[in-house]
Amino acid sequence: MKKSSYIGPSISRYQFEGLKNKGWIVEYAKEIYKRRPNIVALMELDIGGRFQKVVVKSFGWRDAKSPFISPFKKSRAEMAWDATHLLLDVGLPVPKPVAVYTARQAGFIDHNLFITEYIGKHQKSSRFLENEIVDFAHKRDVVMKIAEIVSATHKAGFLHHDFVKDNFLISDVNHHSVFLVDLTIIEQKKKMTIEDRMEDIAKLDLCKCNLDHDHEDCLWLYFILSYDSDNAQNILIQLKKSIQKHQKKQKIS
Numbered sequence: 226m227k228k229s230s231y232i233g234p235s236i237s238r239y240q241f242e243g244l245k246n247k248g249w250i251v252e253y254a255k256e257i258y259k260r261r262p263n264i265v266a267l268m269e270l271d272i273g274g275r276f277q278k279v280v281v282k283s284f285g286w287r288d289a290k291s292p293f294i295s296p297f298k299k300s301r302a303e304m305a306w307d308a309t310h311l312l313l314d315v316g317l318p319v320p321k322p323v324a325v326y327t328a329r330q331a332g333f334i335d336h337n338l339f340i341t342e343y344i345g346k347h348q349k350s351s352r353f354l355e356n357e358i359v360d361f362a363h364k365r366d367v368v369m370k371i372a373e374i375v376s377a378t379h380k381a382g383f384l385h386h387d388f389v390k391d392n393f394l395i396s397d398v399n400h401h402s403v404f405l406v407d408l409t410i411i412e413q414k415k416k417m418t419i420e421d422r423m424e425d426i427a428k429l430d431l432c433k434c435n436l437d438h439d440h441e442d443c444l445w446l447y448f449i450l451s452y453d454s455d456n457a458q459n460i461l462i463q464l465k466k467s468i469q470k471h472q473k474k475q476k477i478s
């Protein structure tokens with residue numbers, strides 16, 4: 226059975242107690258990015274003796290069975306902590322981890338927190354790419370940057386399993402600075418098939434054409450060129466299949 230654990234610099238007792246309470250996080254947050262099932266909030270905390278802006282993710286349950294199997298599994302905060310270090314080690318742009326806390330009672334998870342550095346003011350890439358005021362060249366550059374990150378993740382031997390536009394953050398200060406977040410369900414794989422990789426990419430939903438027909442200014446095509454230009458034709462065929470499969474699944478559910 227797994228035990229409670231905290232890794233990170235010291236946090237004042239008052240704030241540490243507060244972080245166990247979702248209502249406290251909401252009350253003292255400078256900004257709340259998400260409320261359900263996880264609370265994700267920008268906070269100013271006294272960490273390691275100095276006040277700093279950090280992003281606190283307090284995990285909630287996604288389904289009814291998860292709490293019951295929790296004594297035997299690593300928590301999602303612990304998984305995010307491990308994955309973030311692995312990706313940082315291979316040079317990927319992910320927010321630096323600050324602390325991780327999983328409190329358990331008789332193994333069952335009570336509180337589950339993951340704290341990272343704040344990357345600064347940003348937009349989710351979904352918002353940026355859907356903004357009609359942003360010109361195509363800018364969108365293309367961002368998509369090509371996203372493709373570089375996806376390609377580097379796969380080359381390092383990881384499937385992210387949640388490559389959606391909301392998980393790529395674009396810095397307001399510099400649009401070339403793109404961060405990848407949400408590393409909770411990342412999987413390390415020794416052998417990765419092209420189907421595995423394309424399935425990982427298919428949810429990105431970069432262009433309404435879904436690679437069904439040729440047209441000008443297709444963001445999917447720029448993605449493919451930046452992801453792996455040497456195998457662009459093969460990637461295009463496989464990715465089209467994965468997108469169709471993903472859409473069928475969505476229609477059923």
Ligand SMILES: Nc1ncnc2c1ncn2[C@@H]1O[C@H](COP(=O)(O)OP(=O)(O)OP(=O)(O)O)[C@@H](O)[C@H]1O
Pocket residue numbers: 258259261262263265280282320341342343344345347349387391392394406407408409
């Ligand atoms: N380090 C960070 N700096 C600034 N903003 C962040 C940071 N981490 C997360 N955010 C903001 O919070 C949002 C939600 O974060 P994240 O994707 O990790 O949570 P989530 O979507 O609730 O996760 P899940 O998919 O596990 O439910 C991001 O889209 C982003 O706007």
Ligand SMILES: [Mg+2]
Pocket residue numbers: 391392406407
């Ligand atoms: Mg997310």
